[in-house]
Amino acid sequence: GEDVEQSLFLSVREGDSSVINCTYTDSSSTYLYWYKQEPGAGLQLLTYIFSNMDMKQDQRLTVLLNKKDKHLSLRIADTQTGDSAIYFCAEREAGNMLTFGGGTRLMVKP
Amino acid sequence: KAGVTQTPRYLIKTRGQQVTLSCSPISGHRSVSWYQQTPGQGLQFLFEYFSETQRNKGNFPGRFSGRQFSNSRSEMNVSTLELGDSALYLCASRETMNTEAFFGQGTRLTVV
Numbered sequence: 001g002e003d004v005e006q007s008l009f010l011s012v013r014e015g016d017s018s019v020i021n022c023t024y025t026d027s028s029s030t031y032l033y034w035y036k037q038e039p040g041a042g043l044q045l046l047t048y049i050f051s052n053m054d055m056k057q058d059q060r061l062t063v064l065l066n067k068k069d070k071h072l073s074l075r076i077a078d079t080q081t082g083d084s085a086i087y088f089c090a091e092r093e094a095g096n097m098l099t100f101g102g103g104t105r106l107m108v109k110p
Numbered sequence: 111k112a113g114v115t116q117t118p119r120y121l122i123k124t125r126g127q128q129v130t131l132s133c134s135p136i137s138g139h140r141s142v143s144w145y146q147q148t149p150g151q152g153l154q155f156l157f158e159y160f161s162e163t164q165r166n167k168g169n170f171p172g173r174f175s176g177r178q179f180s181n182s183r184s185e186m187n188v189s190t191l192e193l194g195d196s197a198l199y200l201c202a203s204r205e206t207m208n209t210e211a212f213f214g215q216g217t218r219l220t221v222v
Contacts, residue, residue, distance in 0.1 A: 042114075
């Protein structure tokens with residue numbers, strides 16, 4: 001199958017911006033997603049971007065897509081302690097199933 | 111609208127037993143997918159059902175099976191449980207197979 005890769009860990013101070021990066025390999029991916037998982041919980045859909053877009057902004061969240069480099073990033077502005085969680089990027093493959101990265105654990109220090 | 115509901119939330123089973131997990135999708139959603147989440151393998155796709163038919167299947171042994179009912183509720187079954195089946199099993203609901211997926215809280219299965 002195709003691989004989606006993310007860095008394991010990110011630590012930021014409250015109020016700073018966080019940038020979580022993701023690379024994918026399936027050039028036929030139509031949609032790319034960001035999910036958030038808090039301890040003991042399921043996955044919460046944060047935002048998504050269609051593959052023909054470069055950027056999408058939704059309140060504190062900004063998604064950037066570089067299709068040439070197959071690079072996706074999620075920027076969280078004014079990061080809060082409540083943003084501490086694991087963030088997963090996922091690509092929708094041709095068969096419509098989602099392939100997930102390994103997740104990036106975001107720790108926000110007060 | 112109510113979200114995706116998975117039952118039970120927690121389950122402890124013994125090796126060799128079988129287990130059935132249930133998922134009720136968001137009202138009006140006709141697609142249900144199942145994923146397994148483990149610390150070692152991460153999130154892996156099991157299968158997807160749409161209109162009571164399995165549309166996609168991941169790379170899991172035949173011990174893992176599922177079905178979908180006419181009301182779109184889905185069940186997955188794991189037979190002859192192994193210790194390695196211990197995981198968080200997540201169900202995702204989509205309006206159609208081309209729309210975004212919303213996940214339930216998961217069922218935490220522990221095999222002892």
